[in-house]
Amino acid sequence: MDQPRRIQDLADELLNEILTFLLEPGSRPLNGKLYLSKNQSNGQGEYRDFEYGESSDLDRFRLVCKRFMRIGTPRKFSRFNLRFSEDGFRRLGELLAMQRAHYVKNVTYLVRPFYQGSGWIQILQALSSEDHALAEVHSHRLRQQTKLVETNFDLTQLCLGMMAFSALQEIKLLRLQDEADENLLDFVRDRSIRNVEDMNSSAAYFDWGSACSRAVTNLGIALLNSQCTAIRFIGPQISPEATLQLLRAPSTTLAAMGTRLTSLDINFHSNTDLTATMSDLSTVFHRFFLEAKSLVAIHIGFPPKAPLDLDLESIFHNVRWKTLRTLSLQGWRLHAHEIISLLRRHRRQLRDFRLCAVYLRPWGLWKDVLTVLREEIERLDRVDLREIDYTEHFDALAQADGIEVFDMPISAAAPSSLSVAAGTDFSDQSTFTPGLGSGFGFSPVMPTRRMPLRxxxxxxxxxxxxxxxxxxxxxxxxxxxxxxxxxxxxxxxxxxxxxxxxxxxxxxxxxxxxxxxxxxxxxxxx
Structure with a gap:
């Protein structure tokens, strides 16, 4: 008589698949959000940030037996969230000491805007008289920032981490902004005292540009010192100042970085018109794209309210990628023939084409672009035409409705939708997905895919x-x-x-x- 089969008799692959369903019950998340039923949430059935499984459930699974520990451990440590802080780098050191870094496939680097200027002492002293606890939080963060930058400790730790992340596949750089930052901004903005102008001027300000520049530079150095060779890079809010740093980089450095990337997904953010800056960066993109021959996916985005007024080839330089499968553009004023030329260069391999807030200049028609997509792109599986329009209509609407072309400065603005939400917990290894989504996502609206038709x-x-x-x-x-x-x-x-x-x-x-x-x-x- 056959003995009954037990769960221990299943292959590791089947147990791993079962574990996936245990940790991800119900519907799959859309754009980083999961709708919870009332018994899963606070009773309101509201959205919350989706985390990859529950660490407590995964830990319980790993404690069942040594075999379950072996199966669950790679999943437990597959993702690592690293803050630019002493505590964040301490956690990285603990991971390295545990000898678990070789399981890490996805790293999210969370960086706050830097405290810049010489007036922060006076501002924090004034804040202390109204909210001592908040002033202590920012005083501690300011001291940490100064220490990490002056000692170059962040670069040292990033290099150690990258060398240990032998299975690394993705690097994501996110701007971190929480409730304490918002409260400080409210304090600076709302006080009607004589030195309010100093608070909003160069005397003291939050600067994402310098923080992003340091993060990009040090990530690049750490990546070059590692053995990682096939990396997806995601930056939903890249400062142009960070890219300007690459103008001073040797050609060999750009070449080495380019050869290691398989996906580039970046959106540029600035309080001013980016056209002149991106024109200055044209040579950087040329050198980089010539060497980035293994790119499978490219997304280059600019603010939809202030679309880039620059020719497409000023960025792409007529480069053709034999491996390219996904191409995505956002926030651009273009001629129809520019888009058509780019499409035709990749007509045999392109499968996914996405546009968001792209506006055609006069003497061009969208139907001509669509005809090329329909008749010449041989393997297209997915199309997204989000908020496309004509430049004259876009400009007329902006003028008639009084739309602000540029975002407000960070010292007076509401928190960016691309910033990390306040109160987000990064204490475990679970995934964090910002409101923008995890790469190549414009909004929760799904693009048109190939579906069965009558x-x-x-x-x-x-x-x-x-x-x-x-x-x-x-x-x-x-x-x-x-x-x-x-x-x-x-x-x-x-x-x-x-x-x-x-x-x-x-x-x-x-x-x-x-x-x-x-x-x-x-x-x-x-």
């Missing part, structure tokens, strides 16, 4: 001409964007190529009926 719907889409899209060259009809994306993905030429490929494969195995009949509709989705 034959009649597919035929209707394929029979539409570009003139049926309603593109008048003046304004993009928002209600038609889904139709535009679906029309692109219903391209007859690409559909025939997919049909022929799948038809031959299925025909040989299952007969000509399946290959020629079913292959036509099963092979093509939108």
């Amino acid at each position: 034959p009649g719907s597919l035929e209707k889409l394929r029979n539409l001409s570009q003139d049926d899209l309603g593109d008048n060259g003046i304004i993009v009809p928002r209600e038609e964007l889904q139709l535009w994306s679906a029309w692109v993905l219903s391209g007859a030429q690409r559909g025939m190529q997919r049909t022929n490929g799948n038809g031959n494969g299925n025909g040989n195995g299952n007969g000509n009926g399946n290959g020629n009949g079913n292959g036509h509709f099963n092979a093509y989705h939108i």
Whole structure:
């Protein structure tokens, strides 16, 4: 009589899969958020930041037996959140001492804007008379920042960490801003005393540019000193000052950094027009992209309210990536022929194309861009046309509605949507995902993907001409964007190529009926 099978009899791969479901119950998160039922939350069924599993559940699993410990340990230490603080680098040291750093695949580096200027002592003294605890928090952070920078301790620890992270795949740089920062900004902004102007001037201010510059520079140095060779870099709020530092970097340094990246996902943030700055950085991008030959995914984004007024090739320099699969652009004023040229260079390998807040200049039409996407991009699987429009309509709306073109300075602004939320807990190894999402995400709205279509719907889409899209060259009809994306993905030429490929494969195995009949509709989705 056969003995009953027990969970210990399952293969490690199956146990690992079961563990995945145990740690991620219910629906998968969308853009870093998970909707909780009332018995999972505070009774309101509200959204909260999604954490990768519950550390207590994972710890309980690891304590069952030595085998479960072995299976759960790589998951426990696969992600590490590192703050720019003494406590953050202490935790890194503890991880290295535990000899668990080789499990780390994703590192999130959390950096606060730097205290800059000479007036912080007076400001904190004034704050202490109203809120002593808050003043102590910022005094402690200021002392930590000064010590870490002057001793170069942050660079030393980053180099040690990167050398130990032998399985590293992704580096994410995030700006950290919490309730204590907001309260200090409120204090500076709201006080109506004689020295309020000094508080908002160069005497004392929060500066993300210098903090981001140091973080990018030191991450680059640490990466070059490591053995990591295939890295995804995500920076949802990169300061242009950080990139300007690369102008002084040797060409060999840029080349070495470029060869190690497989994905570059960055959004630039500034309180001023970025056009002149990015023009100055054109040579940096040229040198970098020439060497970054292994890029699979690229996202370059600018503030949608202040789109970059610069030619596309000032950044991309006619470079062609044979490995590129995902291309994403945000916040740009472009000619139609610029987008078309970039698409045609990658027509054979591009599978995912995304645009957000991209505005066409006069004498160009979106339907021409869509036609190229539909008829010439051979393997396109996904299209996202988020908030695209024409420059004249965008400018007219901005002038009529009085839209502020640039963000407010940080000393007087509300917390950025790209900053880490206040009260976020980084005490464990679990994932933190900011409001922006984890890479290549514009918003929780999902782009058009290939989905099964009824034959009649597919035929209707394929029979539409570009003139049926309603593109008048003046304004993009928002209600038609889904139709535009679906029309692109219903391209007859690409559909025939997919049909022929799948038809031959299925025909040989299952007969000509399946290959020629079913292959036509099963092979093509939108």
